[in-house]
Amino acid sequence: MATYTIRKIGDPVLNRPTEEITDIDGRIAKLADDMLETMYDEPGVGLAANQVGISKRLFVYDVGYGPVTVVNPRIVESDGEWVYEEGCLSIPGLLFELVRPNAVHLVGYDLDGNEISIEADELEGRALQHEMDHLEGTLFIERLDDDQRKAAKKALREMNLSATVEAEPRRSTASAGGLRLP
């Protein structure tokens, strides 16, 4: 196993939708292994392939129940609302409260090519949505509301990270706490 360098905001690979995986072979299994090692090293609870510079439709995560790899994932249903303070390994140091659906139903494939179906809410549901966004080329700060976006831009300028932080405004509520998401 080996670790990758995590790509940071401003790297164009993070803004491009990833490609479907057509062959789930040994190289994909090795990629997933190395991504998991990279994720545990940080530490983070999830990592998408384009965060290590590989524009393929695959992510790994572990919210405390062991490692899971999902190939060609798709969210087929989402429900409810949940506020959570989200962060990202590709945007070090920034945490913002974000409202997203609470529960999601995600389908995809495991490393043996078998179909998998995951229904999850709260932290696991949030991790799945955050990683799905990555695979579509979307960073969580694009989902911030106007005030949060201003704060994010300022913080990124201070860190000398240039990036566009654009998206439709979303509602958000303020409170403290929360685990860091990848």
Ligand code: ZN
């Ligand atoms: Zn992330």
